[in-house]
Amino acid sequence: xxxxxxxxxxxxxxxxxxxxxxxxxxxxxxxxxxxxxxxxxxxxxxxxxxxxxxxxxxxxxxxxxxxxxxxxxxxxxxxxxxxxxxxxxxxxxxxxxxxxxxxxxxxxxxxxxxxxxxxxxxxxxxxxxxxxxxxxxxxxxxxxxxxxxxxxxxxxxxxxxxxxxxxxxxxxxxxxxxxxxxxxxxxxxxxxxxxx
Numbered sequence: 744x745x746x747x748x749x750x751x752x753x754x755x756x757x758x759x760x761x762x763x764x765x766x767x768x769x770x771x772x773x774x775x776x777x778x779x780x781x782x783x784x785x786x787x788x789x790x791x792x793x794x795x796x797x798x799x800x801x802x803x804x805x806x807x808x809x810x811x812x813x814x815x816x817x818x819x820x821x822x823x824x825x826x827x828x829x830x831x832x833x834x835x836x837x838x839x840x841x842x843x844x845x846x847x848x849x850x851x852x853x854x855x856x857x858x859x860x861x862x863x864x865x866x867x868x869x870x871x872x873x874x875x876x877x878x879x880x881x882x883x884x885x886x887x888x889x890x891x892x893x894x895x896x897x898x899x900x901x902x903x904x905x906x907x908x909x910x911x912x913x914x915x916x917x918x919x920x921x922x923x924x925x926x927x928x929x930x931x932x933x934x935x936x937x938x939x
Contacts, residue, residue, distance in 0.1 A: 754790020
């Protein structure tokens with residue numbers, strides 16, 4: 744069995760844990776960097792990316808997160824989590840974790856008051872997914888190895904590159920767990936590869 748961690752510094756942690764557990768997999772709230780060694784995949788939840796980065800630095804998580812990625816373990820960044828894993832963020836000189844070959848623009852769908860829901864077709868995952876957008880970023884540009892999974896208004900809002908999955912919206916705020924289940928399959932595949 745696999746174990747999936749949810750980075751529990753800030754943001755929609757509880758909802759992600761419930762979504763992982765709804766898929767029949769053990770979820771672990773990651774509050775200390777040492778816990779990363781216990782899990783096979785990691786969800787970086789939505790929240791506030793600047794606050795999250797401050798907390799990642801405060802609790803000395805950055806090197807451990809980069810090592811987690813280097814070890815080939817899957818990461819799933821949702822909303823602010825997508826900003827954290829992107830190699831480029833519009834208006835910023837340096838990325839955060841910087842592991843997924845995408846350029847992301849923050850708050851590209853407006854402020855909190857402009858939050859909305861949209862039904863998305865997510866390639867290889869699900870049709871009519873009820874995506875919740877809250878101060879959402881979007882992917883402005885994607886590298887050659889990035890597979891685009893969903894768009895909204897011609898903007899890329901979900902993508903995958905190898906072990907990395909990112910989306911602009913909050914899949915954990917719906918009762919549809921298919922995107923979480925897709926990530927769990929990525930985690931299982933990565934673990935099997937390691938064991939092979």
